[in-house]
Amino acid sequence: MSNSEIMLVGAFAGVIGTGCGGVFAYFLKKPKPRFFSGIMGLVAGLMLSVVMFDLLPHAFEVSGIFVGIMGVIVGALVISFMDEYIENTKFNRSFIKGGMLLGAAIALHNFPEGLAVGSGFMVSSSLGIDIALVIAIHDFPEGIAVAVPLSAGGVSPCKVLLYTFLTGLPTVFGTFIGILSGGISDTFIGLDLALAGGAMLYVTCGEIIPEARSIYKGKISVLGMILGVIGGIIITRYL
Numbered sequence: 171m172s173n174s175e176i177m178l179v180g181a182f183a184g185v186i187g188t189g190c191g192g193v194f195a196y197f198l199k200k201p202k203p204r205f206f207s208g209i210m211g212l213v214a215g216l217m218l219s220v221v222m223f224d225l226l227p228h229a230f231e232v233s234g235i236f237v238g239i240m241g242v243i244v245g246a247l248v249i250s251f252m253d254e255y256i257e258n259t260k261f262n263r264s265f266i267k268g269g270m271l272l273g274a275a276i277a278l279h280n281f282p283e284g285l286a287v288g289s290g291f292m293v294s295s296s297l298g299i300d301i302a303l304v305i306a307i308h309d310f311p312e313g314i315a316v317a318v319p320l321s322a323g324g325v326s327p328c329k330v331l332l333y334t335f336l337t338g339l340p341t342v343f344g345t346f347i348g349i350l351s352g353g354i355s356d357t358f359i360g361l362d363l364a365l366a367g368g369a370m371l372y373v374t375c376g377e378i379i380p381e382a383r384s385i386y387k388g389k390i391s392v393l394g395m396i397l398g399v400i401g402g403i404i405i406t407r408y409l
Contacts, residue, residue: 195334
């Protein structure tokens with residue numbers, strides 16, 4: 171695939187993923203906790219499966235185990251520092267400001283996901299497509315999470331959709347950086363994949379899974395996670 175086509179795939183994964191979540195939230199208005207918890211669990215399982223069985227094995231194969239592990243650690247630490255900064259930001263906990271802050275956090279998380287897409291395509295088209303598909307699915311509930319509090323705060327539907335689309339833009343920038351750095355050497359490709367894998371692991375284990383469990387205390391999130399892992403295995407095996 172050409173670089174422009176890869177950029178379009180990155181745009182689809184991030185912008186369309188979050189945007190579709192915003193559109194869904196517009197019609198759903200207020201998703202039930204049980205439904206949202208199940209979707210979040212499904213997303214967590216998909217991300218864990220693709221990262222562990224596809225993204226990181228390729229990173230270790232391309233750049234070696236030492237560089238790969240260091241990349242995972244650095245990627246997780248960078249995202250953890252970003253989260254710490256956002257959590258310490260003082261703001262009025264209104265629906266609108268809460269939604270905007272959540273949107274900013276999601277936008278920051280989307281950059282390393284784009285990095286994974288761009289770097290994945292530098293390894294193979296199938297890996298890039300696998301990662302892009304999972305990220306698009308992952309961004310769908312994030313779009314809902316941004317749109318619902320904004321809608322509850324009285325923001326117009328057009329602006330809600332605009333904000334949800336904008337949160338996905340960093341995925342495009344990350345894809346571009348992944349293409350550029352991946353073209354330098356195989357080591358950079360593996361390092362990019364490992365950095366993105368560490369960031370995605372942190373987001374999944376530190377945010378998505380706890381959030382899924384806190385939204386609804388039943389077993390739906392766990393069942394969703396199991397289905398997500400199975401779905402991720404199917405995606406990495408047959409796509």
